Amino acid sequence: MSEEFITGVRYALTVCAVVAAVANLLVLVVFARTSRLRMKYYGLLINLTLADLFYAVMAIAFTWGESDLLFLIFISGYFVGVWTILAEAVNRYLALTFVDTARYDELVTRNRLVGICALIWVVSFAVEILPAYLAHEDVYHIIEGVVKPLVVFAFWLITAGLYFVVFRKIRRYTIHLATSSPPLQKPTEDHQVRTRLSQIRRLLVTFMLILVTSFVCWMPFSVIQMVQFFHGDLENLEAAYWMSGAIYCLAPLINPFIYWLRLDGFREGWHQMFCGCFEKESSPNIEAENTISETGL
Known part of the structure; x- marks a missing residue:
């Protein structure tokens, strides 16, 4: 394809990345x-938003900078997601698995979760940058391709x-709650378990919507990597590479809309901060989120 087409794709990628960066920045706010x-x-979810923001910013930088180091940093954000x-x-x-909230809170603490997020970033950068400088050129191409x-x-x-x-486990728990006799479980405990299952x-x-969106938007890039390794002399491969990059940038752009559609608390926070029209809702989902908030989940 012509250079004009590739240039057009690069501009489209840039526009998509700019909008995605702004959207994810607003999500973080x-x-x-x-x-x-x-x-x-x-x-x-916050860590994923940071990864999407990072990827969108680095996509802009790499599109117009095109250095090897920028590419490595750029793809590191891909692995974080x-x-x-x-x-x-x-x-x-x-x-x-730990239906007892106290046991889950004891295992998954706030500090451990922050540590896991930090570890994800460190490992993602390590697996992308270290092979580029330590591995033999032929080995590196095999790793990447x-x-x-x-x-x-x-x-x-x-x-x-x-x-x-997890969906199967939720279904089994729901059936068990529906068929168990009232004396086996206190009404308060029954309500808490049902609320927790509903929120999970x-x-x-x-996250399933995010997973499907990411798979559809991200896999073309991986496919192009493999095609480039096995058939690096194919015509229009560079154009396909840039198109896969533009498709990839759709995922960070779509995710904020998924948060808006699925998270009542996020919509409330958005209206409260940007619209000044915050009105407390009393839907079952809101009550479920409040219960989870109180328990620290």
Whole structure:
């Protein structure tokens, strides 16, 4: 394809990245200014937002800078997103496995969650930057063109499998609550468990939407990496590379809209901060979020 087409794609990528950066920055402001969202329950969601913001900014820098170092830093943000989505699947699995809230809070503390987020960033930068400087050139090409795309695809499969297992566990718990006789469980405990299951399911659906969006938007880039490794002499490969980058930038742009659609507390915080029209809602979802907030989940 012509250079004019590639230039057009680069401008489209830039526009998409700018809008994504602004949207995710606003999301972070809402989380920072809304007290009910400043809890460990949303910790990994905040980390994903940071990763999306980082990726969008670095996409702009690399598109017009095009240096090897910028590319390495740019792709590091990609792995932060992959690891964070997987970490949230593990976190929800633990939250459901330890039905006793106290046991979950003892295992998954705020400091540990912050440490996990920091570790995700460190590992993501390490796996992208260190091979570029330490590995032999041929080995590095294999890592970039084959190993990493396959690992990313395996991560998606593992994450999807974990979400499936958690949904199955929620279904079994729901059936058990519906069929158990009243004397077996106190009404207060029954309400707390139902509320918790409802909130876990709601956040799981949110991350499932993020997972599907990320898979659709991110996998073309991994496919192009493998095609470039095995068929590096194909015509129009550079144009396909830039197009996959533009498609990738759609994920950080779409995620803030998913937060808006799925998280009542986020919508409340947005209206309270930007619209000045905050009105307290009394829907079951809001009550569920309040219960989770009180328990520290």
